[in-house]
Amino acid sequence: MRRPCADRGEVGERASLRRSMILARDRVAATRAVAYFLMVGGAVVGTCALLVPGFAGGTTAGVLATVVTGGAMVFAGACCRVVPERVPEPFWIAVPILAVVIIGGLNLATEDVSVSAHLYYLWPLLYAATFLRHDLAYLLLALASVTDAASTFTLQPINVAVTDVAALITAYCVLTIVVTKLRARAEALVAMLEQQAMSDPLTGLPNRRAFDRDLAAALAAGRRTGAERSLLIIDVDHFKTINDTWGHATGDTVLVQVAAALRDAAAGRATAARLGGDEFAVVVEGDVEGAQRIAARVRSTVAGISDLPDGLPTLSIGLASTRSGATEPEALLAAADRALYDAKVRGRDRVSVVETAPRRQPRTVARP
Incomplete structure (x- = not known):
């Protein structure tokens, strides 16, 4: 959306x-x-x-x-x-x-x-x-x-x-x-x-094709104005377990709930999209701090709507910005993917941020 x-x-x-x-x-x-x-x-x-x-x-x-x-x-x-x-x-x-x-x-x-x-x-x-x-x-x-x-x-x-x-x-x-x-x-x-063609039929969010277009447009605008742009890549933790344990209908409900949380948190200066499966993205027209606030709001909302007995779903989020030097879509997406991988390696249910040079290790923001 x-x-x-x-x-x-x-x-x-x-x-x-x-x-x-x-x-x-x-x-x-x-x-x-x-x-x-x-x-x-x-x-x-x-x-x-x-x-x-x-x-x-x-x-x-x-x-x-x-x-x-x-x-x-x-x-x-x-x-x-x-x-x-x-x-x-x-x-x-x-x-x-x-x-x-x-x-x-x-x-x-x-x-x-x-x-x-x-x-x-x-x-x-x-x-x-x-x-x-x-x-x-x-x-x-x-x-x-x-x-x-x-x-x-x-x-x-x-x-x-x-x-x-x-x-x-x-x-x-x-x-x-x-x-x-x-x-x-x-x-x-x-x-x-x-x-x-640009919408995900389940969640109503823009799909991967729309995300690629919006990310390229946001970065191009950022290069023209010198403004910082950030990217969040969000993964639903243990989504296969949710599907296997509670059924695909419950899994679809979880995806719709996550999409609604992203839509609400991203309203204003960001665009949320579903990349595929249980992976989502948010293109933020702002700096790392603004993207972190969106990530915190999404995680808090998702934690409050879960009614599954095991406490799922939780979210792992990778965050990168053009401040790291990644000003092209492929580079920024790769940096956010590395941050997401770091969040999963460190135990999931957290936000990992890349905000310096892409070669350096991401730092982790623990869940409050």
Whole structure:
């Protein structure tokens, strides 16, 4: 389960994501769509200007301007296809706006008000409805409608233009609304599948896949800000004995109780996860002392909820932090695993901490 609140840095990152013009997972597809449109559209426009009489207004200046524009489109598309990683954030909204302006300008320059001329507007509208935020998609719909109406009223008699513009804007609106609604439904389904893929079905905690993602994100944020990050690895002591003695249903109940204790203790600046079996983890956005307080709270809660006659379950916990020099996920996880092993060797039911160089022996904090 994700923590309900976070520090200012994470809140800022989430706000930035909400303001983002396009989702990260859509950027590759969007870049390719832009690249292919620019290359194909530029090639078609340039070729028609050279080969179709009267296409560019019947003047040398019109042909030259159209060919240059088409060549620039092909070049920009090739750049998008070859180096998509260098595409800046404003590119995603600038491209459809520029496309609408170019289409409107070319229609005026070529004095073309045929059906094919109007159909060019469908690409930027489809692109925006498919990839951009919905508010940006509707803003582009308004821009395309105004641009197309302006060129149509300029090139046609007003009685003909009114009918054409009404039909075109209706088509543009229907297209944008339908595609954005279908996209919203698809995104809701994707979000549900992602939630299922990232959650442990028994405890409701994030699973190992989600833990790997959250740990990497927390350490990356820590490197950017210089803040310390800590990791707890928790093991339920003698869990096999619990299963063998009291049955797997009781074992599952114990896991659910431990998960609830971790969820409560981690609320705020930490994220709990189930790694598998009877092993759990907590990523702490804080120092060793803060992680120790979480560990103590979890052990105290679990000790208070146990109703098994032999006093189980108890917890062995390994703790490591980036203070030890382990700033990469693999290194921090390995350090916490060594601390957990030390806790088990020393008798279980305790917290073992690695907070200096990874090579040094962990020290043990006895159960109070």
